[in-house]
Amino acid sequence: MNEFELIKNYFQKISKKNPSSLQLNDDVFFNKKNKLVVSVDTYVEGIHFYNFIRPDLVIKKILRSSISDLICKGVSPKYYFISASGNKKFFSKLNLLKMSKSLHEEQNKYNIFLSGGDTIFSNKLSFSITSIGFSNNIIYRNKAKINDDIYVTGNLGDSYIGLLILKDKINLNASLKKYFINQYYKPEIQFKLVDKLKNFVNTSIDISDGLIADLDKMINKQKLSYKINLADIPISNNLKKIIDLKRLKKINFISKGDDYQILFTASKNKRRIIKNLALKNRIKITNIGKIQNFVKKSSIVDKKNMKIMPKNKGYIHEFY
Amino acid sequence: MNEFELIKNYFQKISKKNPSSLQLNDDVFFNKKNKLVVSVDTYVEGIHFYNFIRPDLVIKKILRSSISDLICKGVSPKYYFISASGNKKFFSKLNLLKMSKSLHEEQNKYNIFLSGGDTIFSNKLSFSITSIGFSNNIIYRNKAKINDDIYVTGNLGDSYIGLLILKDKINLNASLKKYFINQYYKPEIQFKLVDKLKNFVNTSIDISDGLIADLDKMINKQKLSYKINLADIPISNNLKKIIDLKRLKKINFISKGDDYQILFTASKNKRRIIKNLALKNRIKITNIGKIQNFVKKSSIVDKKNMKIMPKNKGYIHEFY
Numbered sequence: 179m180n181e182f183e184l185i186k187n188y189f190q191k192i193s194k195k196n197p198s199s200l201q202l203n204d205d206v207f208f209n210k211k212n213k214l215v216v217s218v219d220t221y222v223e224g225i226h227f228y229n230f231i232r233p234d235l236v237i238k239k240i241l242r243s244s245i246s247d248l249i250c251k252g253v254s255p256k257y258y259f260i261s262a263s264g265n266k267k268f269f270s271k272l273n274l275l276k277m278s279k280s281l282h283e284e285q286n287k288y289n290i291f292l293s294g295g296d297t298i299f300s301n302k303l304s305f306s307i308t309s310i311g312f313s314n315n316i317i318y319r320n321k322a323k324i325n326d327d328i329y330v331t332g333n334l335g336d337s338y339i340g341l342l343i344l345k346d347k348i349n350l351n352a353s354l355k356k357y358f359i360n361q362y363y364k365p366e367i368q369f370k371l372v373d374k375l376k377n378f379v380n381t382s383i384d385i386s387d388g389l390i391a392d393l394d395k396m397i398n399k400q401k402l403s404y405k406i407n408l409a410d411i412p413i414s415n416n417l418k419k420i421i422d423l424k425r426l427k428k429i430n431f432i433s434k435g436d437d438y439q440i441l442f443t444a445s446k447n448k449r450r451i452i453k454n455l456a457l458k459n460r461i462k463i464t465n466i467g468k469i470q471n472f473v474k475k476s477s478i479v480d481k482k483n484m485k486i487m488p489k490n491k492g493y494i495h496e497f498y
Numbered sequence: 499m500n501e502f503e504l505i506k507n508y509f510q511k512i513s514k515k516n517p518s519s520l521q522l523n524d525d526v527f528f529n530k531k532n533k534l535v536v537s538v539d540t541y542v543e544g545i546h547f548y549n550f551i552r553p554d555l556v557i558k559k560i561l562r563s564s565i566s567d568l569i570c571k572g573v574s575p576k577y578y579f580i581s582a583s584g585n586k587k588f589f590s591k592l593n594l595l596k597m598s599k600s601l602h603e604e605q606n607k608y609n610i611f612l613s614g615g616d617t618i619f620s621n622k623l624s625f626s627i628t629s630i631g632f633s634n635n636i637i638y639r640n641k642a643k644i645n646d647d648i649y650v651t652g653n654l655g656d657s658y659i660g661l662l663i664l665k666d667k668i669n670l671n672a673s674l675k676k677y678f679i680n681q682y683y684k685p686e687i688q689f690k691l692v693d694k695l696k697n698f699v700n701t702s703i704d705i706s707d708g709l710i711a712d713l714d715k716m717i718n719k720q721k722l723s724y725k726i727n728l729a730d731i732p733i734s735n736n737l738k739k740i741i742d743l744k745r746l747k748k749i750n751f752i753s754k755g756d757d758y759q760i761l762f763t764a765s766k767n768k769r770r771i772i773k774n775l776a777l778k779n780r781i782k783i784t785n786i787g788k789i790q791n792f793v794k795k796s797s798i799v800d801k802k803n804m805k806i807m808p809k810n811k812g813y814i815h816e817f818y
Contacts, residue, residue: 179591184617188594192602196611198577207577207614214534218579218628220618257518257527259538261626271499274508282512291516294527297504298540298624306581306626308538 203399204319205247205383215311217247223303228344230268230303234276235363237305241284243386244307246367246438250384251318252375253311257293260307263300288369317442320399321381326443326469328404329452331368332462333414334389336361338434350420357416365438370459375442378451382442388433390488392441393476397469403476406467408432408486429478429488443469523719524639525567525703535631537567543623548664550588550623554596555683557625561604563706564627566687566758570704571638572695573631577613580627583620608689637762640719641701646763646789648724649772651688652782653734654709656681658754670740677736685758690779695762698771702762708753710808712761713796717789723796726787728752728806749798749808763789 179187185202193199198209207216221240223230230236245255262269281292293310340362342348343355350358367384375382383396389411393404411432413421421428444452449465456463477485499507505522513519518529527536541560543550550556565575582589601612613630660682662668663675670678687704695702703716709731713724731752733741741748764772769785776783797805 184589184594188598189601189612192598192605193612196577196613199611199613202612202614207579209577212532212534212632214532214630216577216579216614216628216630218581218615218626220581220583220616220626222583222618222620225619257516257529257536259527259536259628261538261540263540263542263624269504271507274504278508278512281509285512291519292509292513292522293516293519294522294536295538296540298542299545300542300622300624302583302620302622302624304583304618304620304622304624306538306540308536308579308628310534310536312532 200318206251206253206316208316210315213312213314215248215251215253215313215316217244217309218306219244219247220304220306228341232363233268233273234280237277237280238284239363239365240305240307241281242365242367243438244309245288245290246365246384246386248309248311249367249369249372250375250382250440250442251316252372252379252382253313253316254372255288255290255309255311257291257310258307259293260295260305261298262295262305263298264303265299265301268303269297315376317375317379317382319381319383319396322397322400322402322443322469323380323445324402324469324471326380326445327449327465328393328406328441328443328467328469329463330385330389330412330439330441330466331371332366332437332439333412333417334385334437334439335413335417335431335434337365337436337438338431339417339420341436354416354420362436365436367438368440368461370461371440371455374455375440378444378448379442380444382440385437385439385441386435388435389437389441390433390478391435396441401472402469403472403474404467405470405474405476406478408478408480410464410466412462412464412466429486433488520638526571526573526636528636530635533632533634535568535571535573535633535636537564537629538626539564539567540624540626548661552683553588553593554600557597557600558604559683559685560625560627561601562685562687563758564629565608565610566685566704566706568629568631569687569689569692570695570702570760570762571636572692572699572702573633573636574692575608575610575629575631577611577630578627579613580615580625581618582615582625583618584623585619585621588623589617635696637695637699637702639701639703639716642717642720642722642763642789643700643765644722644789644791646700646765647769647785648713648726648761648763648787648789649783650705650709650732650759650761650786651691652686652757652759653732653737654705654757654759655733655737655751655754657685657756658751659737659740661756674736674740682756685756687758688760688781690781691760691775694775695760698764698768699762700764702760705757705759705761706755708755709757709761710753710798711755716761716763721792722789723792723794724787725790725794725796726798728798728800730784730786732782732784732786749806753808
């Protein structure tokens, strides 16, 4: 049973009478009357972050992951709450100081405010973050239209290379190491776009589990499918270098998750708006494919229009 | 370092610019502009609930504990989010079914709605619950006035006896066992009072850590102290029986926490209102002492006006 089945089988029923829950099938909770948008996520050592050797960076990573859920919906995060479980080794005075300093920096960067939470003694380290914003409307999942362009912001895959470096599974020079680890811990979430997205986006999600896994989630209730051009999927020059140097396959690096870029669809007549916005704000926004009728199967194709599949589609939260 | 010191030393500073956080020194977050009230709490096996043999009851206990934070502030809870960490043993299909059924019952009882959350694989079981309500105003901590009466709703101590039974530390007959275990898992939170509290309460808190620990927290920023009459502290007839039978001391059973009753202060001129409200709604509301100038030390006194102290003041969340 994975996370989706678990929610569907046991909890969707009891949230039915509550339209704000969006059937537990979106990134956020949205209560239109009170204009309230909420995201709740838990982060566990070894799953959502590799280890706690750099508490200053871990706290940034998970906080960005949390507010990314709101940002991809076109909602500015405003308040956040942290519930932290750990023991005195994790929460030493030095570590607390580092986390506090990092949170302060993130607050200034994203204009958000620590608003509460609690600390619990446990030998297993974990954090739950609740992020809250206010908005008259949000961008929903499952609102793609046929023939929509599919876009992704920024680059994909860098964060995964960072993780491989932390796991000692890939060897690179010091400057590349630094670059990718930085991308792993401090993903460049697209805060600048938050107020503009609603002007052109039909549906959206942030890429946390992997491009393909999140494409599937974005349109999981619709009779639609996608066609993605592998060559168009944006990767950094540094990742390009490594792929060439080590003779790797791009397909195996673009759906590993932890990117926290925005995946969205937009009508073709929005192309000019999107292009200008990207130029003006110096943000990479790439058209990677299109939405099609579900009679055609979802696919990623190479330059010869041949279907290719990655080794796996991304991170699925399996229970058993 | 305990929880208060941790918050004070490392996190109060970064929440300063955010008045809604109430300096992280209250039960809830309150944003007046958006009328939003939020409580975030984490519950860990072995700390906040004894074990997970009864998932149907554990989930009720922790959900009531969460919404109790809002209710004691005079705010009706409306939405809740659960972030659950555990493994497939904890989250077996049977356990999920039991929890789902219990949540459904609680939703009907308290008019609240499951609104989101997530599930995380971990061998350590824990839950984070975020509860949300909407209100123009709340009852704050640290607003007691000198000579205020101090009140507590319901009875104290039953939950602690329930825990002792679960731990096999006390032996009682089957019917008493059932009564106390029930009180441990399903504390009778004072949902009926939620809309009335603001009419007479000056300051309030819910008793989760223990009467004395929570009295201290309720007025921790004020130059005030309290005087409590031990004889007036309300306990159930069943607890009275056990104390008599086993020749125990009442003082050691009334500040153990997990009661989820409301502790509040009110001016003397509200006595009649409170008495009538209690009668009308058949809710026990007991005057147990008064607020005084801090020149007099806080105390609990027996019938001869002699100061007495319990073995400990309640649950303090110690880290080191």
